[in-house]
Amino acid sequence: MQIEICFSPSLIHLYEHRDSVVVVTDVFRATTTICTAFANGASYIIPVATEQEALAYKSLGHLVGAEQATERCSFADFGNSPSEYSVDKVNGKAIVFMTTNGTKAIKGAADCYQLLIGAFVNLQALTERILSLGKDVLIVCSGANGRICLEDSLFAGALTSTLLAEDGVEAASDGARMAVALWHQANRDFSNILMQSEHARRLIQHGFRADINYCLRRSIFGVVPELQGDKLIVRKE
């Protein structure tokens, strides 16, 4: 099992991934929010890439989460803060979801063996699921408008390091080596380091400091959302 990392969705065309497991991560906050919604009972989530699509779903009566430049879109029921997706709001519900980076990355990487949703909050369950599939893995970092970002790169390093503890897992690519080196460098102090990231500073400006701490909690959920057709679901055991 080889692990490769695509640090920006703008580079996805350079990576052969049709027969790989793709893990899309957007730590701040889309993939953390998706995991939270499923942990709180959401039935399924339809990720969409554009505000127009989200608005079209809304006009058809769907429940919609949509974020633009950190804030909730005015037409939407939810924004991109995991704190909004509480049990009373999402249990048993289907949700259409659109964010600046994460849902675009999901749509752009969908042509693969199996697309999984990853974040610190489901790290352990995600690791187990990847190992059970036994395929090569491409970790796709959602980044920030195409640029590389610290939090997704560090998550890629954390996941790669965790997978490397297992027999038969290799991370020989430059990208995987870089992510693992970053993770080893940052691991001891990673909350403080991520608090300095561009995205964390932006979230704090917008009043979402609590979301940062939440997004950095590790393995608090056992859910591993996966893409089936145009829906994200959580497989029932």
Add this chain to the structure above:
Amino acid sequence: MQIEICFSPSLIHLYEHRDSVVVVTDVFRATTTICTAFANGASYIIPVATEQEALAYKSLGHLVGAEQATERCSFADFGNSPSEYSVDKVNGKAIVFMTTNGTKAIKGAADCYQLLIGAFVNLQALTERILSLGKDVLIVCSGANGRICLEDSLFAGALTSTLLAEDGVEAASDGARMAVALWHQANRDFSNILMQSEHARRLIQHGFRADINYCLRRSIFGVVPELQGDKLIVRKE
């Protein structure tokens, strides 16, 4: 002075750099080779992006260095090994130069305040030159066919760390933080780490092991090649 890093030439459009100093690096081997050619007396170098352009210059009688998939192009006078650009071959000569990644990165980033050529072999002189210009800096890693590569990312970290030792230099972007963290992690053992990189393994397969050690020597040259129009030159003091 802010430092930002573009880890792949495929992401250059995402970075505002028209009023910045751009440093293009391709440690293995194009920018190391360019520095070597100037240190050995080359008068100027014309970087070109494609084999067709290099061939056209050759047919007009120019001296041409051209590399395709690590090897010298059959029509060319030189390949991309710095060892070929000896004083007896290049002193006083103009050279047209085309490589898989480095010269494409130069052409793609040329629209800036001043484009400089960087590698470990001219790290100290490059640092002094950047500080004397006093502009924001974008370090452009040439990568490998658009993918991020270890050696250029580590060089970006080395250069950023060196610049950060000076007053008034900031590296607050996620990219700069990542490169510096990587450099701190790899610094003590960086020759061994880079020997494991994808590019180093490919160079060894092609018989260029000596080039790797050469490309990792630090600050052996005082030259800082810069782009003037379509030519790389070294400014006479």
